[in-house]
Amino acid sequence: DTAVSQTPKYLVTQMGNDKSIKCEQNLGHDTMYWYKQDSKKFLKIMFSYNNKELIINETVPNRFSPKSPDKAHLNLHINSLELGDSAVYFCASSQGVGGVTDTQYFGPGTRLTVL
Amino acid sequence: AQKVTQAQTEISVVEKEDVTLDCVYETRDTTYYLFWYKQPPSGELVFLIRRNSFDEQNEISGRYSWNFQKSTSSFNFTITASQVVDSAVYFCALSEADSGYSTLTFGKGTMLLVSP
Numbered sequence: 222d223t224a225v226s227q228t229p230k231y232l233v234t235q236m237g238n239d240k241s242i243k244c245e246q247n248l249g250h251d252t253m254y255w256y257k258q259d260s261k262k263f264l265k266i267m268f269s270y271n272n273k274e275l276i277i278n279e280t281v282p283n284r285f286s287p288k289s290p291d292k293a294h295l296n297l298h299i300n301s302l303e304l305g306d307s308a309v310y311f312c313a314s315s316q317g318v319g320g321v322t323d324t325q326y327f328g329p330g331t332r333l334t335v336l
Numbered sequence: 337a338q339k340v341t342q343a344q345t346e347i348s349v350v351e352k353e354d355v356t357l358d359c360v361y362e363t364r365d366t367t368y369y370l371f372w373y374k375q376p377p378s379g380e381l382v383f384l385i386r387r388n389s390f391d392e393q394n395e396i397s398g399r400y401s402w403n404f405q406k407s408t409s410s411f412n413f414t415i416t417a418s419q420v421v422d423s424a425v426y427f428c429a430l431s432e433a434d435s436g437y438s439t440l441t442f443g444k445g446t447m448l449l450v451s452p
Binding site: 254261262263264265266269271276277279309311313318319320321322323324325326327328329330332 | 365367368369371373375379380381382383386388425427431432433437438439440442444445
């Protein structure tokens with residue numbers, strides 16, 4: 222059983238396009254996250270949601286818009302894609318409210334390539 | 337300043353060697369958590385361990401062991417008798433709660449290459 226799943230696994234698109242990445246967790250967790258891993262493998266938090274409410278919003282261009290239809294899903298929509306958006310995007314979830322004690326479990330990642 | 341420093345960018349060992357991956361962190365919080373994650377070549381991020389700031393006991397899990405020392409702000413990870421399947425990028429991460437909600441700050445990772 223997949224705990225945290227993401228679709229698609231690979232996404233290749235042209236500059237200027239709009240794309241979405243979907244994330245679902247079947248762990249019953251209350252908090253979900255989006256991270257970006259750049260070409261140097263550096264991982265950085267983008268957003269987190271607790272029970273569909275945004276709780277962390279790091280300095281991310283407003284072309285990135287997360288949406289949480291329910292607490293098991295957190296999607297990431299990206300408008301007007303740029304070359305610099307090429308990265309691996311990871312979704313994660315945790316059981317708690319997004320506090321310091323939470324252990325985050327990650328999805329398999331979505332490799333986005335913008336041409 | 338980096339909050340989590342993994343000074344070793346890449347380590348190469350031969351199978352069966354022991355290897356230690358270093359992690360030094362920086363925080364002003366008294367309550368915090370430290371984590372290690374593994375990212376194998378297939379790309380997923382696998383949780384390995386979580387340790388809270390009040391528990392300095394070393395932990396052993398099979399060939400893996402972790403040494404947490406608050407005096408040196410370090411949380412080092414040792415793999416005993418390394419195997420080729422241990423080849424991966426290993427990330428150390430720090431969880432703090434500046435404003436109630438936690439941000440997980442990752443180090444830059446250490447790539448471990450284990451050759452046969």
